[in-house]
Structures are given as structure tokens and as C-alpha cells.
Amino acid sequence: MHPFRQFILQYVHLPTKDWEKIASRLEKRVFEKGTLLLREGEICNNIYFLEAGFLRYFISKDGREVSKFFTQPPYCFTSQRSFNQRIPANENIEALEESQVWLLKRTDAIELFELKSWNEFVRKLVQEVQFFTEQILEDIQNNTAEIRYQRMLQAGSPLVQKVPLKHLASYLGIAPQSLSRIRKNLSSPSN
Amino acid sequence: MHPFRQFILQYVHLPTKDWEKIASRLEKRVFEKGTLLLREGEICNNIYFLEAGFLRYFISKDGREVSKFFTQPPYCFTSQRSFNQRIPANENIEALEESQVWLLKRTDAIELFELKSWNEFVRKLVQEVQFFTEQILEDIQNNTAEIRYQRMLQAGSPLVQKVPLKHLASYLGIAPQSLSRIRKNLSSPSN
Numbered sequence: 001m002h003p004f005r006q007f008i009l010q011y012v013h014l015p016t017k018d019w020e021k022i023a024s025r026l027e028k029r030v031f032e033k034g035t036l037l038l039r040e041g042e043i044c045n046n047i048y049f050l051e052a053g054f055l056r057y058f059i060s061k062d063g064r065e066v067s068k069f070f071t072q073p074p075y076c077f078t079s080q081r082s083f084n085q086r087i088p089a090n091e092n093i094e095a096l097e098e099s100q101v102w103l104l105k106r107t108d109a110i111e112l113f114e115l116k117s118w119n120e121f122v123r124k125l126v127q128e129v130q131f132f133t134e135q136i137l138e139d140i141q142n143n144t145a146e147i148r149y150q151r152m153l154q155a156g157s158p159l160v161q162k163v164p165l166k167h168l169a170s171y172l173g174i175a176p177q178s179l180s181r182i183r184k185n186l187s188s189p190s191n
Numbered sequence: 192m193h194p195f196r197q198f199i200l201q202y203v204h205l206p207t208k209d210w211e212k213i214a215s216r217l218e219k220r221v222f223e224k225g226t227l228l229l230r231e232g233e234i235c236n237n238i239y240f241l242e243a244g245f246l247r248y249f250i251s252k253d254g255r256e257v258s259k260f261f262t263q264p265p266y267c268f269t270s271q272r273s274f275n276q277r278i279p280a281n282e283n284i285e286a287l288e289e290s291q292v293w294l295l296k297r298t299d300a301i302e303l304f305e306l307k308s309w310n311e312f313v314r315k316l317v318q319e320v321q322f323f324t325e326q327i328l329e330d331i332q333n334n335t336a337e338i339r340y341q342r343m344l345q346a347g348s349p350l351v352q353k354v355p356l357k358h359l360a361s362y363l364g365i366a367p368q369s370l371s372r373i374r375k376n377l378s379s380p381s382n
Contacts, residue, residue: 061333068329081322113311120304123314130321131272137328138259141364142252173332 004049004102007074008117011124018117025108031095038093043086044079045106053099054162058170059091067171069136070096070159076125096162145172146182153186195240195293198265199308202315209308216299222286229284234277235270236297244290245353249361250282258362260327261287261350267316287353336363337373344377 002023008014031037031053038044040060055071068091071077082089083106104112112118139148149172152160159168169179193214199205222228222244229235231251246262259282262268273280274297295303303309330339340363343351350359360370 059329059333066333068332080318081325084318119310119314123310123317126314126317126321127271127275130317130324133321133324133328134272137324137331138250140328140331141257141259141362142250171332 003051003074007049007076008121012117012120014117014121018115021115022104022112022118025104025112026102027104029101029103031099031101033095033098035095036092037095037099037101038079038082038089038091040090040092041088042082044082044089046103047076047078047083047106047109048104049076049102050074051100051102053095053101054097055099056094056096056163056167057091058094058167065092065167065170067163067167070163070171072158080126080129096164096167140173145174145178148172149179149182150186194242194265198240198267199312203308203311205308205312209306212306213295213303213309216295216303217293218295220292220294222290222292224286224289226286227283228286228290228292229270229273229280229282231281231283232279233273235273235280237294238267238269238274238297238300239295240267240293241265242291242293244286244292245288246290247285247287247354247358248282249285249358256283256358256361258354258358261354261362263349271317271320287355287358331364336365336369339363340370340373341377 002019004026005014005019005023008019008022026049029048037048037055050071050073052073054073055077056067057069057071058065058067060066077093079089079091079093081087109122113122139151143151149160149168159171163171165179166176169176172179193210195217196205196210196214199210199213217240220239228239228246241262241264243264245264246268247258248260248262249256249258251257268284270280270282270284272278300313304313330342334342340351340359350362354362356370357367360367363370
């Protein structure tokens with residue numbers, strides 16, 4: 001079964017004829033490690049399904065990169081605000097590993113809203129993304145970078161292994177040196 | 192025109208017969224200042240439209256209240272995760288002023304998904320809430336509490352006037368004393 005079909009089925013009932021309409025509009029793309037799938041200032045005209053790979057969302061701030069989110073497969077992604085309002089994106093999306101994605105053009109995605117299944121799928125997905133964003137926000141409002149890093153470790157988050165230290169530090173809102181120190185303290189014999 | 196109808200019309204085309212179906216399910220409620228519309232641990236079985244008043248979302252953490260969001264009219268609100276997954280809410284919703292709301296039961300809200308207009312409205316609304324949450328998150332990741340407070344001042348945010356200092360401080364992630372100091376510095380003659 002197509003991985004995107006499998007993914008949609010986790011959220012909604014998907015009649016075969018609906019899936020065929022969706023599938024006929026999908027285009028496969030492969031992005032090499034280090035490539036930008038979207039650059040700040042561009043309008044994001046697509047919604048994507050990440051089949052394999054690993055992505056980083058970041059913004060540029062005073063000449064440095066601040067990491068916002070990381071996306072692991074299987075999941076959908078776009079630059080929501082840019083996609084919905086057709087305005088330049090305020091973020092970049094980078095492939096941290098070679099990434100295989102399925103692309104759906106904005107015009108096609110909108111046409112597909114005629115399908116009840118697609119409409120429901122998108123609504124549920126956006127709600128889920130909203131939960132995730134709210135959780136990150138709550139976590140930042142309530143916990144120090146050190147506690148947040150410790151929790152990622154305890155939860156066995158793949159981010160700890162996969163994300164380069166400098167990106168993980170900016171995601172946690174601290175300097176790379178501070179994260180190194182936290183790592184060192186946590187791995188010292190007294191812990 | 193009913194304020195909720197007016198609100199929906201900002202997002203989607205709303206045929207009269209669709210509005211009538213929605214309107215027939217709405218119930219008016221008034222909450223006195225200081226009342227909790229939702230308590231942590233309860234399941235939120237309603238979606239609400241805030242016609243007048245002012246709300247605060249907060250969680251309890253180590254015996255103190257941490258403010259997450261504030262909602263001003265006209266806007267819709269619920270405890271999304273609790274509402275969608277039928278699990279106990281991890282947050283409280285408090286009326287900071289006397290608040291007039293229109294309530295729609297979960298079962299009714301779900302039945303209304305048969306209407307294309309309602310489906311589209313909810314999707315767009317959730318997307319908008321997602322934008323707002325992402326903006327707050329980005330703001331916290333990138334700026335100090337002082338800069339965030341200064342920006343609220345510059346933008347003429349009603350939060351500065353309406354929200355008690357202790358709630359605003361916890362929203363900014365700082366102690367009330369620190370916010371008092373920031374306020375004092377900003378109002379000193381050298382600024």
C-alpha cells in the first residue's frame with residue numbers, strides 16, 4: 001500500500017475512489033541532504049508527505065539560524081501560513097538527511113476539498129499539529145532547557161541522536177556551549 | 192445579525208439554511224468574573240463562541256498558576272485536545288471579566304460537519320489558532336521577556352491594560368517582580 005494512503009487511513013475512512021483522486025495528483029521528489037525544500041521569502045505552493053528522511057524548520061535571526069521544529073516520517077508538512085495565505089514564508093525547510101517526499105500542489109489540494117475524506121483528514125491533521133505546537137509551547141513556558149533536554153533523553157527522542165548539537169541548542173533556546181555543558185554534567189559519574 | 196453568524200462569515204460563505212441549523216443548537220451562557228468555565232481534569236464537551244468578556248487559559252504547576260493564552264471576543268474557544276480526544280483537560284479557562292458565550296455541544300458540533308460551510312469554517316479556524324500558537328512559540332524562542340513586553344506595549348496590545356500583572360508575568364515566563372522592574376525601567380525618564 002502507498003505510504004501516504006496508509007498514513008491517511010490512520011485519521012479517516014478513505015474510499016478507494018477518493019484515494020485514486022489523491023494519488024493521481026501526487027508527485028515524487030527526492031531532496032539531497034543539506035538541500036532547502038523551502039527558502040524564507042518564497043511562497044510555499046505545495047503540501048508534502050514525508051515518506052523517508054528528516055527535516056528541520058528554521059528561521060534566520062540576526063545572522064544565526066534558530067531551529068523551530070523537526071519533522072520525521074511519516075508525516076505531512078508545508079509552510080502553513082505561506083500555503084494558506086499565499087504570502088512569503090518566514091521560515092526555511094532543510095533536509096537534514098536525504099528525504100523522499102510526495103508533493104501535492106496547492107490548487108490540487110484545494111480541489112480535493114470536494115472529498116469528504118480529504119476535508120476531514122486535513123482538519124484532523126491541522127488539529128494534531130496544533131496539539132504538538134501547543135505542547136512545545138507549554139514545555140518552553142514551564143521548563144528550563146536542561147529539564148527539556150533531560151526529558152528528550154528519557155523519552156528516547158530520536159532528535160537527541162539525529163540533530164546536530166548546534167541545531168538542538170537553538171531549538172532549546174540556548175547556546176551550543178550550554179548544551180555541551182548540560183550533556184557533560186548528565187554523563188558525569190555523579191549522575 | 193447574530194454575532195456568531197457575522198464571525199463565521201469572515202471565514203466562509205454561509206448559506207442561510209446552514210446558519211439556521213447552527214443557530215438552532217446554540218445556547219447562551221453568562222459567566223461571572225472569576226468563574227472557571229472549565230477546570231483541569233474535566234472533559235470539555237463544548238465548543239464556545241465568546242461574544243463579550245475576556246478569558247484566561249492557565250495550568251497549575253507546582254502550586255502556582257501559569258497563564259498560557261488569553262482570549263478576547265469575538266472568538267471561538269474550547270479545550271481542543273480534551274474536546275477532540277474526550278480526555279480530561281490539562282488546563283483551566285477562567286473568565287477575567289463577566290463573559291457572554293454561546294455554547295455548542297460536542298455531539299451537535301460533530302453532526303454539523305455534514306455541512307460543507309461548517310467543515311470549512313472549523314478547518315480555517317483551527318489553522319488560524321495554529322498560526323497564533325506558532326507565533327507565540329516563535330516569539331518565546333527568539334525574544335526575551337523584556338522585548339516581548341515592549342512589543343506588546345508598542346502594538347497597543349489590550350493584554351497590557353486588561354491582564355493583572357501576576358498573570359501577565361507568568362505568561363511572559365518571569366516573576367511578577369521582574370515584570371514590575373521592566374515596567375519601572377520603561378517608564379523612567381531616560382527611556
